[in-house]
Amino acid sequence: MISQQVIQDTAYDIMGRAAIDIPPDYRSGVEFMIEKEDGLSKFVLQTMMENWDAATEDRRPMCADSGLPRYYVKVGNEAQYEGGPIGIEHALREATARATHDIPLRPNRVHPLWRTDHNNNVGINAPEIDWSFEPDADWIDITTVHKGGLFGTDYRMLFPGDGIDGIKRFFLDTLLSYGKRGLACQPAIVGIGLGGSKDTTMVLGKQAACLRVVGDRNPDPKISELELELKELGNSIGMGAMGFSGKSMVSDCHIEVGYTHTGGMPMSVHMFCLSSRRATARLFADGRVEYRTDPQWFTPYMRRETTSWQN
Template identity: 35%
Template structure:
């Protein structure tokens, strides 16, 4: 299969728009679940406002949130797919820019020093494009995640001491959720990266934060820690939008990597209640959109 770069560009454009307007079903179900279990009247009211916002956005084809985020594209190239890597990135970049220019989207991307906004959602190394490979044949998958600043500004890394063990990880995650409070627009997905190097650990936390609800860490020890930390975080009382309540987080997600014998890095990256993402799969038969 020869990758159709025009189709890639179109998909990159459409995915940005879809992600900003349509919340994935697992996130909507997560809000419903928290609302059903919530004991605080104030928190239930906040969650109902969130549900109303979702309905209005979908009915009016409007944005779920005014923050269009930093655009992130995760690309998986299947077996037998032929593609020019540089041209692939350029097609995604052009699609991202077209989405911003052709639709009423606020560009949130600025130069880090001058703060100049070119109103394209593009810049140095933005959109963020990650390319990986997939064993599935004859398919190219693109996932688009607009990452808002409220959750992204509350990102943390600690190079813990190995002798402190799992207790250091637990304490760090709980402390980060407390420190973030309502600034992450909870309920959140708390993404935790454990292991690797400092940069890999942070990347793992982002991957964990943007996983669909209901997925589990592939490592059994990691999955058990997810369960323990999810319960711990939801005992903090931060609640929806930081106004108190039972539902501080949809879940704690963990991704692991082996690390050095003298290191125990742990990172936290959170995703807000409007956990937006969209996916397209390109095959010889065409493009299929989903989440």
């Protein structure tokens, strides 16, 4: 039985890890990009590396826009946990409020109309908690992501006849729109959602950006190829960090798909940022907790195509 207290304390703990420690996959992705840069773009990326070191040394957030802190929960089908799903949601809201004060995170969450701020990143529909499930498992994975909320995302309904050209154009449009002046805080992991219902398109793209690591490839070889092609296209724009002339726009590109309306090909683009903040913990039935920076969110079960699941 996984206790309420362990859930809350672990959810609290990963908030700090996400805010402070840059994930190694993203860091090495940027190290690789610096090699190809010079001038202002190189100065900017090297300064970001210094910032990550300062954050880890001082145990302070690497970026003060600690975004919209939120959780992704994957529950093993065999997991036993105290308090049920309502208990988990309560623990995650408590953890968010405690972590906001203690780390501290910026209390970004306000009412959209009245701008009321509870100063703890908790409110109506906040923090978001996305659920998924995993067969043959008795653990719970909890991931937190802190992503800024203003720039770098767009949605468009494309049609099958628009083809790969349409995808490339919208990809470029979004990167140019938000890349100028570096509003998207690039170089970024770019997530693309293709298909599904319109809301699913947005969710898939967001998860592709935030829950897959640099170097990870979609298991479908043709999609994997498209990921690499779009990454290359983004880096050929001639734009780098802060929108300065450079080559570092896309540290990786991840595509996730969902079966969609026969007449449509909806697409979303999401850019994560220079402080790609994510941290995951696995809570085991015996009370152990293991930490990692790869959320391993997209499992074969999540990408299943058939009516029933057979591993």
